[in-house]
Amino acid sequence: MVTASSSPSSSNPNNNRGGSEFTSLKERITFEKEIKKSKFIAIAGPVSDERSAFTFLSEVRDPRATHNCWAYKVGDQYRSNDDGEPSGTAGKPIHSAIVSSGIDRVMVVIIRYFGGIKLGTGGLVRAYGGVAAECLRNAPTCLVKSKVRMGLEVSFDLLGVLYHQLQSFQVEDIKQDYDTGKDNVTMVTFKVDFDRVQSLEEAIKVSCSRDIVFYKH
Numbered sequence: 001m002v003t004a005s006s007s008p009s010s011s012n013p014n015n016n017r018g019g020s021e022f023t024s025l026k027e028r029i030t031f032e033k034e035i036k037k038s039k040f041i042a043i044a045g046p047v048s049d050e051r052s053a054f055t056f057l058s059e060v061r062d063p064r065a066t067h068n069c070w071a072y073k074v075g076d077q078y079r080s081n082d083d084g085e086p087s088g089t090a091g092k093p094i095h096s097a098i099v100s101s102g103i104d105r106v107m108v109v110i111i112r113y114f115g116g117i118k119l120g121t122g123g124l125v126r127a128y129g130g131v132a133a134e135c136l137r138n139a140p141t142c143l144v145k146s147k148v149r150m151g152l153e154v155s156f157d158l159l160g161v162l163y164h165q166l167q168s169f170q171v172e173d174i175k176q177d178y179d180t181g182k183d184n185v186t187m188v189t190f191k192v193d194f195d196r197v198q199s200l201e202e203a204i205k206v207s208c209s210r211d212i213v214f215y216k217h
Contacts (some may be wrong), residue, residue, distance in 0.1 A: 020194045022072045022104040026142045031135035035127045037115025038066075041122075042135035044108045047072055050079070053107045060146060066114040069128060072107035079159035085112075095127030101136040105144075147172065148197050151189035151215040156206070159188075161207050166190060169200045189215075201204050 013093045028045035047053040053072040061068040068089035071080035078098075080091025094108050110128055119127055154162050166174060171190040178186045192200055201214055 021143055021145045023102055023141050024105045024144050025103060026140040029135060029139045031131065031138060033131050033134065034115075035131075036117040036119060036123075038117065038119070038127075039113040039115065040131045041111040041113075041126060042108055042131045043111070044106060044132075044135050044139055046105055046166070047074065047107045048105060049074055050077070053079075056107050057109055060109050062111050065111045067112040068109060069112065070095060070109040071098060071132075072104050073098045073103075085124055086121050089124035090128045093125045094132040097129050097132035097136060100133065102140070103136055103141060106136075108135060118176075123212050145193045145195065147191040148194050149189065149191050149215055150197065150200075151187055153182070153185050153187050154212065156184045156186065158208050159200060160185070162188060162204060165200065165203050165207055169193075169196050169203070171200075 003182065025044060025046040031042045031044075033040050033042075040104050045056050045060075047056055050072075056072075057068075057070060067083045067085055067090065069081060069083045069085060071091050071094035072078060073095065078095055080095045082090040082092075090110070094110060098106055098108060110131055118180055119128070152162075159183070163174075166188075169192055171192045174188065175189045176188050180187050197216070
């Protein structure tokens with residue numbers, strides 16, 4: 001069974017897709033545990049969207065295994081899959097473990113090799129949720145800052161000054177558009193860390209000594 005939905009907003013910034021920062025995984029991690037002769041292998045990794053989640057799934061799933069159950073969370077978007085286990089006993093507990101961990105932009109795939117002993121619905125919930133939680137508990141994490149896309153119109157004679165400031169604030173993805181409809185004026189767009197937006201604006205205004213209108217989106 002596949003479950004897909006959007007979770008309600010939360011005061012936890014890790015659950016806010018438009019939030020200022022979030023905690024994610026540094027790298028892929030694997031955790032293995034045997035429960036009543038069934039082998040459970042959890043593989044967790046960072047993902048940025050649904051497309052990268054399914055790419056991750058295709059890379060780690062084992063078609064020889066009894067089940068490849070999974071869940072991912074990207075901001076307030078999530079999906080989960082029981083992959084043949086009784087409904088709600090695998091994907092949902094994995095997703096709950098992700099939410100409880102506070103980690104975002106992450107996918108957990110749990111590969112199960114059946115050992116001959118049935119666990120029952122309660123046992124499956126505990127097994128999948130517990131293995132996912134243990135995997136994430138031991139995972140190396142990092143704090144990721146959200147980027148804000150900004151833009152401004154600037155005259156050609158100030159480009160050198162502007163670029164000096166942009167480099168100082170370590171902005172990314174700088175683009176120029178000369179088709180502004182104004183003589184000797186170009187539009188410059190870029191991405192900057194959310195917590196540097198205000199100080200960058202002030203630095204540009206001071207160094208350029210002119211009124212400049214900033215666009216954010």
